[in-house]
Amino acid sequence: MRCGLVAVVGAPNAGKSTLVNALAGTKVTIVSPKPQTTRFRIRAVVMEGRSQVVLVDTPGIFAPRRRLDRAMVNAAWTGAQDADLTLLLVDARAGLKEDVRTILDGLAKSRRPLMLALTKADLIPRERLLPLAKELNDILPFRETFMVSALKGDGLDRLRQALGAAMPEGPWLFPEDDLSDLPQRMLAAEIVREQVLRQTHEEVPHHATVETEQWEERKDGSARIEVTIYVSRASQKAILIGDKGARIKEIGQRARSELEKLLERRIHLFLNVKERAGWDEERGRLRALGLDDPG
Numbered sequence: 001m002r003c004g005l006v007a008v009v010g011a012p013n014a015g016k017s018t019l020v021n022a023l024a025g026t027k028v029t030i031v032s033p034k035p036q037t038t039r040f041r042i043r044a045v046v047m048e049g050r051s052q053v054v055l056v057d058t059p060g061i062f063a064p065r066r067r068l069d070r071a072m073v074n075a076a077w078t079g080a081q082d083a084d085l086t087l088l089l090v091d092a093r094a095g096l097k098e099d100v101r102t103i104l105d106g107l108a109k110s111r112r113p114l115m116l117a118l119t120k121a122d123l124i125p126r127e128r129l130l131p132l133a134k135e136l137n138d139i140l141p142f143r144e145t146f147m148v149s150a151l152k153g154d155g156l157d158r159l160r161q162a163l164g165a166a167m168p169e170g171p172w173l174f175p176e177d178d179l180s181d182l183p184q185r186m187l188a189a190e191i192v193r194e195q196v197l198r199q200t201h202e203e204v205p206h207h208a209t210v211e212t213e214q215w216e217e218r219k220d221g222s223a224r225i226e227v228t229i230y231v232s233r234a235s236q237k238a239i240l241i242g243d244k245g246a247r248i249k250e251i252g253q254r255a256r257s258e259l260e261k262l263l264e265r266r267i268h269l270f271l272n273v274k275e276r277a278g279w280d281e282e283r284g285r286l287r288a289l290g291l292d293d294p295g
């Protein structure tokens with residue numbers, strides 16, 4: 001038996017959440033086209049033969065400004081330190097950008113084994129993948145390098161096998177059928193936040209935080225869930241609600257149908273939008289998101 005933690009690190013939008021989901025074979029962490037989607041560490045458990053690989057999906061590492069941003073970056077580095085292996089994801093199309101260099105600098109100090117995966121390999125020709133792999137390996141020697149497309153499923157089996165083989169010997173940390181330690185309340189909030197990110201633009205997405213306030217089990221097997229979306233300004237609240245409530249209705253409908261698919265049960269979802277100036281500077285709120293306050 002083998003078991004270990006793999007920290008999945010990379011610049012915002014590198015494709016971490018998509019890859020973790022594809023490796024786990026189920027949707028355990030949210031994906032959106034906007035950067036900074038992942039705000040805390042989420043684990044996915046991947047079984048590969050007799051190996052259990054626990055993937056830690058970290059927030060994208062970027063130059064932090066707000067307290068929330070600092071906490072996110074902090075969580076990402078902590079994730080890398082706790083792990084048995086660090087898997088760096090680099091968006092193959094974006095290549096060796098400044099943000100990737102910063103992460104390489106940080107990883108150079110790590111004593112953990114490092115593996116590299118070039119993501120979104122479907123977007124660029126193979127001839128361009130090899131020079132990029134070499135350029136990155138010249139900066140930091142990676143134990144192994146993979147080229148994957150989480151979208152097409154290319155290269156995933158090899159990566160999964162390599163991760164399984166690299167895990168230290170030891171008992172499994174999680175029961176075999178336990179795919180994620182993301183509590184259901186948090187899942188509900190994240191699914192709503194995913195819709196907020198998808199359906200609003202500019203300043204709203206990154207000033208919104210979402211919390212599940214109530215979760216009620218119903219006798220008929222359904223669940224009644226109340227979720228609040230906090231924004232920092234009245235103008236953002238108006239955008240979220242939309243013309244005659246059209247936007248918030250659409251967010252609610254999509255989130256509900258997604259949750260019903262994931263949880264395989266009927267869901268009654270109720271959304272509130274509240275204005276709370278400066279939520280992203282509040283310590284308590286960062287802790288509620290599972291982030292340590294970096295000060």
Ligand SMILES: Nc1nc2c(ncn2[C@@H]2O[C@H](COP(=O)(O)OP(=O)(O)OP(=O)(O)O)[C@@H](O)[C@H]2O)c(=O)[nH]1
Nearest residue numbers: 013014015016017018033035036037038060150151
């Ligand atoms: N073409 C293509 N697009 C991909 C692939 N993997 C991810 N993407 C897209 O890239 C964008 C970012 O993906 P995410 O998985 O959310 O990226 P992330 O690194 O988790 O982002 P943060 O949580 O914001 O740091 C999304 O629009 C994905 O659909 C891939 O293999 N091929």
